[in-house]
Amino acid sequence: MKTETEKSPIGDLGVLGKIVTRKLEEVAAAKQKVSIAELEANPNFNRNPLVFKDFLLDEKRTGIISEFKRRSPSKGLINGTADVAEVTQAYNLAGASALSVLTDKDFFGGKAEDLYQARAVNQIPILRKDFMIDEYQILEAKAWGADIILLIASILTPPQIIDFGKLAQSLGLNVLLEVHNLEELEKSICPHLDAIGVNNRNLGDFTVNIQTSFDLVNKIPNEFLKISESAIDNPQIIKELKAAGFNGFLIGENFMKTDNPGQAIKEFVAQL
Secondary structure, eight states: OOOOOOOOOOOOOOOOHHHHHHHHHHHHHHHHHOOOOHHTTTTTSSOOOOOHHHHTTTTTOOOOEEEOOOOTTTTSOOSSSSOOOHHHHHHHHOOOSSEEOOSTTTTOOOOOOHHHHHHOOOOOOOOEEEESSSHHHHHHHHHHTSSEEEGGGGGGHHHHHHHHHHHHTTTTTTEEEEEEEEEHHHHHHOOOOSEEEEEEEEEETTOTTTHHHHHHHSSSTTTSEEEEEEEOOOOOHHHHHHHOOOOOOOOOHHTTTTOOOHHHOOOHHTTO
């Protein structure tokens, strides 16, 4: 039997390769610490996840997926003082369609507790934003209160994407596939996805180019929700992405880099 490391297509992808290598160690340690039975005993495991599509296409909301993240490999510390419950509630009140909460500790300063806290005070879908390389993490996401999981095409094989998507959907979770180019999109599309996100950030060198979204939008089959991720820093871009056919817009640093992320999203939404 091949190990997860052997199956991973990442090769030497710089920072991304380091993240995945660390994630394999992290998941192995988590499995020793918390059994699957313990995850399944969590009260959240029996909750029915919210349906991403219902919120993303709700005209009373903005289509924005607002992210809570403290730091990133490309920017270092973004916001070390923000309170996850306070910020995510403010995002929700400002009309966010969903929340994205980083749970990667070593590279993004996130933790499971952030997801628990966001879940406790919000009734809109929450994405567990992490580097999913093992089915165990999907069970964690369910136990922690997530509604959506992220599958990153550049670190998974097509069979893994199928298997992970099937498992997630069997648990009632929504599945967001992230791609960076046409090759990843074409090889990764399968029926076990709910949304496809185009990440405008090159994970090799962390440069961003919004044109990536415009280039790929019509290549994504219409049965999937279409999300543009990263490099969205003004309301005009959202108007253009919406006109091009996108349903959702994941915004991370733009709000978090301010002293008051809740106020920042409010001012942003007022211009939409």
